[in-house]
Amino acid sequence: MLKGHNDKQPKKVADRDGLSVLWRSTGRISFVYRYRFAGKPLNVTLGVYTNNYAGITLGEARRKAEQC
Template sequence: MLTDAELRNTRGKSKAYKKTDRDGLYVLVTPTGGIAFRYDYRFDGRRETVTFGSYGPAGLSLGEAREKLREAKRLIAEGVSPALDKQRVKRRLREAQRFEQVAIRWMDHAPMADSTRQMRRSIFNR
């Protein structure tokens, strides 16, 4: 079982390697020293891997990674692939409209006087 101290002291080698934790969770250590939490599982007869994120101050802690593992196992039990679900969420975020697009569409179609529309557009552009 991994510890936080062990992860802090993990260094990259000439090739990427794995260090196992528990319940199927492991970290992949890259040659540059990057540490990513991953989980391999079988879904519909295929082997799939989901990456939860990287370790570090800007990334995940060991406890957060274990919590994400519990969530992934819950999704698998419900018949949802965690890796495909993660891709779906990313795709939705990419396709989501920016605030600017929504505001411009609202200003073009909302019922208001022309002077009010011009004033709001001026404020928005500032």
């Protein structure tokens, strides 16, 4: 698992096709899909990476983003 960073704001790293990763200072990693509806930008969290069966992987997040 990645160790947290010292910034108060989460780090946002773009992947592709609207999919991004939010890395919080606590070490929590979330997959977020960004899209537009009626001209307004919206975000939906697809899941959390936990490095075990309870979370989702990058591959699973990419598949979910494609479905959106």
